Amino acid sequence: MTISAQLQETSAWQVEPWQDLSDDYRAAATRMIEFHMMSEIVGPVHEFRWVPRAPSLQAKLVFAAKSQDEVGHGLMLMRVCQDLTGKSRAEYIEQILDGPPRFMNIFHYPWDEWADPAIVAWLIDGAEIERQATLLRSSYGPYARAMRKILKEEGFHHHCGRYLIGQMMAGTREQRAAVQRGVERWWLRTLAMFGPRDENSRHGPKLMAYGLKLAHNEALRQSWLTKFVPQIRAMGLEVPDDSLSRDEETGRWTYSEPDWQEFSSLLRGGSPVGAELQRELRNARSVNAWLLSED
Amino acid sequence: MTYLHTFEVFRQKAPGDAHVHVGEVEAPDAAAAMVLAKEHFARREVCCSLWVADRSHVLRSQWDPDVFDAGRAKAYRRSSGFRAPSGAQA
Amino acid sequence: MPPPGPLPVGSAVSDALTGLADDELLTGHVLTSVAGWGPELEINIALSSMGQDEIGHARRLYALGDSEGEVDRMVYERPPAEFRASVLARTYPAEWELLLARQFLYETAGAARAAVLAGSCVDDLALLVAEMEHEERYHLDFWHTWLRTTTARSAGARDRVQRALDQMWPLATVSFLPERPGAVEEALGLPDGALQRARDEWISATHAACGQLGLRLCEGTPDPGLDRLDAMLSEMRYVYRTAPGRW
Numbered sequence: 001m002t003i004s005a006q007l008q009e010t011s012a013w014q015v016e017p018w019q020d021l022s023d024d025y026r027a028a029a030t031r032m033i034e035f036h037m038m039s040e041i042v043g044p045v046h047e048f049r050w051v052p053r054a055p056s057l058q059a060k061l062v063f064a065a066k067s068q069d070e071v072g073h074g075l076m077l078m079r080v081c082q083d084l085t086g087k088s089r090a091e092y093i094e095q096i097l098d099g100p101p102r103f104m105n106i107f108h109y110p111w112d113e114w115a116d117p118a119i120v121a122w123l124i125d126g127a128e129i130e131r132q133a134t135l136l137r138s139s140y141g142p143y144a145r146a147m148r149k150i151l152k153e154e155g156f157h158h159h160c161g162r163y164l165i166g167q168m169m170a171g172t173r174e175q176r177a178a179v180q181r182g183v184e185r186w187w188l189r190t191l192a193m194f195g196p197r198d199e200n201s202r203h204g205p206k207l208m209a210y211g212l213k214l215a216h217n218e219a220l221r222q223s224w225l226t227k228f229v230p231q232i233r234a235m236g237l238e239v240p241d242d243s244l245s246r247d248e249e250t251g252r253w254t255y256s257e258p259d260w261q262e263f264s265s266l267l268r269g270g271s272p273v274g275a276e277l278q279r280e281l282r283n284a285r286s287v288n289a290w291l292l293s294e295d
Numbered sequence: 296m297t298y299l300h301t302f303e304v305f306r307q308k309a310p311g312d313a314h315v316h317v318g319e320v321e322a323p324d325a326a327a328a329m330v331l332a333k334e335h336f337a338r339r340e341v342c343c344s345l346w347v348a349d350r351s352h353v354l355r356s357q358w359d360p361d362v363f364d365a366g367r368a369k370a371y372r373r374s375s376g377f378r379a380p381s382g383a384q385a
Numbered sequence: 386m387p388p389p390g391p392l393p394v395g396s397a398v399s400d401a402l403t404g405l406a407d408d409e410l411l412t413g414h415v416l417t418s419v420a421g422w423g424p425e426l427e428i429n430i431a432l433s434s435m436g437q438d439e440i441g442h443a444r445r446l447y448a449l450g451d452s453e454g455e456v457d458r459m460v461y462e463r464p465p466a467e468f469r470a471s472v473l474a475r476t477y478p479a480e481w482e483l484l485l486a487r488q489f490l491y492e493t494a495g496a497a498r499a500a501v502l503a504g505s506c507v508d509d510l511a512l513l514v515a516e517m518e519h520e521e522r523y524h525l526d527f528w529h530t531w532l533r534t535t536t537a538r539s540a541g542a543r544d545r546v547q548r549a550l551d552q553m554w555p556l557a558t559v560s561f562l563p564e565r566p567g568a569v570e571e572a573l574g575l576p577d578g579a580l581q582r583a584r585d586e587w588i589s590a591t592h593a594a595c596g597q598l599g600l601r602l603c604e605g606t607p608d609p610g611l612d613r614l615d616a617m618l619s620e621m622r623y624v625y626r627t628a629p630g631r632w
Contacts, residue, residue, distance in 0.1 A: 041426075048422070051417055051418060052417070052617075054624070055461070055624040055632040059632065061440055061441065064420070064433055064437050067420075067433070068430055068434065071420070075335065076318065079301075089321055171631040175631065284421075284422040287481075288481045289424075290542065290545070291424040291481050291538065298538075323534050323538070326530045326533070326534070327531065330530050331430070333431075333523065335427060
């Protein structure tokens, strides 16, 4: 089913945090939105490793603006979570710094070269645009409202990514090779990011029933392939997937299967990279906590 | 007693527009909230004025939709709800 | 008094402009970099905005003294010894109280200098200063507000800020004037001694502002250990050097 058809099926009801929501709904919304929130707060740890190193003043401005937006997304989602659960900012900061690592797979991998943040902005922020467009109709009012600003900014982030990748592709052979290697690194991770197909998705069906999730993972992945395979090729890159093909009649893509065990293990058990993100956040917090922490 | 207060932020797009609620920032006081609100809510967005108000000063209505709808159901409040002659009688 | 018009090629002025541009560049680098690590999410967003403003100013100031195409080379290829950044601008604090002290002094000094430079007979510079003022106005409000809010937090907080000012004030006082203020004043059509007078007024005003918050400004020796120019340039050039001139 196409994404637009799926959206039409969903009933248009929305709730606010002060209404009488069932415990089950609250728990489902909390789990989903806290995951999104934590992703937007650990993500900048990767980004801010690279902001100081942007290789031109224009790139510095563009990438600083993009990274700043992510901090803003973290803030907006933090506020949504705080009002949903009643936990304070301080409690949430503690949960992020010291609690279980619950964030997107893409942040569990090292971002060791300039090509990494550039590719993430291009392909992954690009992927988020369509997913987040569906969330504008989230049944949870505050989340739907936050998505309006977040979505606009994701569009900008994708554009940033294209700009930074474009700079490299117009450069030396080594710069172009670095981008190609990056696409190879990120290909399966990006496919996995959309999550498993429905039949293997633990929380998907409940989230769909509650109107918290409005598109199926596979539909979003298919849509991304349709949009980005041509874009990757137009950039002068090879798509690193021998199994990639498209059925001419149905338009459906076949692709190399991501490692779902690895995906599951990252989301449930974390990673050394993930642990390092939390450690860096703890270090930063310890320096300045005196300013705004509760007495 | 928490040191951070939640401040509701309202943004006016252009002179003559209403200030519209756009979200919240947390800060120790209103002046701090204001300088934070500007960059979070108006670094790109068209804006000529911002208000910040401590959440504790905002009262939320407790009435169900039915109570609000009862007001709207009154036909005598709408021109379309009752007739009036078009001109003076001869 | 030189005639009004485009910028004269005179080394006192171009040195001064390069110095201002370098200061804005380093300050922009500090703010956009520490924006990942500040005390709270809202503050981090504001730090990044202000840093982006400063980088924008640096770009325009470099361009005033140099041609468009050379600006990135000024940043990414110039040897460290050729940088004319002030000792205050070379600091790179991670701690909130040090960043606060640095920025409060940097911005207030910048505003005092800008008030003089706005009267320059060189149109391009006067225009640039006037445009920069729109952004600097917000910066001043931000740092004034947070100096007040931070100091009011607790006696311990005020002590931290005091110690931070003790470190930064000696750097700030020697960072105000360009190398040859007289030559700069002459070339820009400014009254003799205008910059020195601005410095004196800034010193008084800063004493008064700090005094209101229970803070003192103490004479001291600038600490050379706070100079982080090399580290900053090393960060900036980390990716650039993999393909110089190809970005």
